[in-house]
Amino acid sequence: MDIGTITTVRRPHSAEDIANWRPSYAWLAGGTWLFSEPQPDTDTLIDLHGLGWPELEAGPDGLTIGATCRIATLYRFAAPEAWAAAPLFRACCEAFLAGFKIWNVSTVGGNLCMSLPAGPMISLTAALDGICTLWPRGGAPRQVAVTDFVTGNHANILGPGELLRSIHLSAAALSRRAAMRAVSLTKLGRSAALVIGTSGDGGDLHLCITAATDRPVHLRFAAMPDAVALQAALDAQVPEARWFADVHGSAPYKRHVVRHLAEEVRRELVDGGRP
Ligand SMILES: Cc1cc2nc3c(=O)[nH]c(=O)nc-3n(C[C@H](O)[C@H](O)[C@H](O)COP(=O)(O)OP(=O)(O)OC[C@H]3O[C@@H](n4cnc5c(N)ncnc54)[C@H](O)[C@@H]3O)c2cc1C
Secondary structure, eight states, rough: OTTOOOEEEEEOOOOOGOOSSOEEEEEESSSTTTTOOOTTOOEEEEEGGGOOOOEEEEETEEEETTTTTHHHHHHHOOOOTTTTHHHHHHHHHHTTSSSSHHHHHHHHHHEEETTTOOHHHHOOOOHOOEEEEEEEEEEEOEEHHHHHHHEETEEEEETTOOOOEEEEHHHHHHHHHEEEEEEEEEEEEOEEEEEEEOTTOOOOOOEESSSSBSSSSEESSSSOOOOHHHHHHHHHHHHHGGEEEEEEEEEEHHHHHHHHHHHHHHHHTTTTTTO
């Protein structure tokens, strides 16, 4: 789409080149959302790709995903064998309502910054206890958990002009066994509910709910719960206001589906990871 309000596109080599942030500026990552609808309040796009951030940096302490890492790059990433949760990368990339054009330009950081309930990169990085590094304009970098980064439907904690620089996933989180379930009203459609569970050597359970809720919701169990305890925890720990009603389903529908998916995830992890 032509977004006729844009008069300037800047391609800085350093974030510091952008001084005096104005409300009419917007960082440009893949542009898949920015170019998909009118942006009447924006006159200047600032392309992040000139900043040259590495896409993926894997090391003994885990994986750092640069905010400008493309979905297609993450999809192709060959993770070390010890990272048992790595199949989630592909599964979450496939949870996009997106064709190959979107995949090849859309970025992980752009997906987090959109902060839509059905943002699959939010599902992935929240479930693996990802930590965002943020670069405020004119302030020191700060770190925040992905779960606290997203505050609601299309809402997050970014201040004016603040950049999401990267998301770090620890090796410990990546080494946990993982199971994921998602439902969508249409094949390859946007998720109505997405549930990821992970379990460590001690047999604990971390459950992360997205898409059905307006922001990620975590349930943590020190030991694997039985089916009854899981359902009771879902009832007790997910506030009613969190269930997100939209064209993909009503709040009661989403609650119902999550209860079902969470039990499937629990059972897969109890059975040693066999789907
Ligand atoms: C056909 C289609 C299907 C889609 N399907 C889905 C879907 O299933 N789920 C979903 O969640 N979204 C979906 N989207 C919306 C959007 O394309 C995705 O959320 C995508 O991941 C956004 O990434 P991007 O790199 O293209 O972001 P952009 O469009 O470049 O930017 C999105 C927003 O984030 C800001 N931003 C980007 N990067 C940063 C950064 N590093 N720091 C600070 N601000 C930043 C931009 O200023 C802008 O406000 C879809 C869009 C289309 C057109």
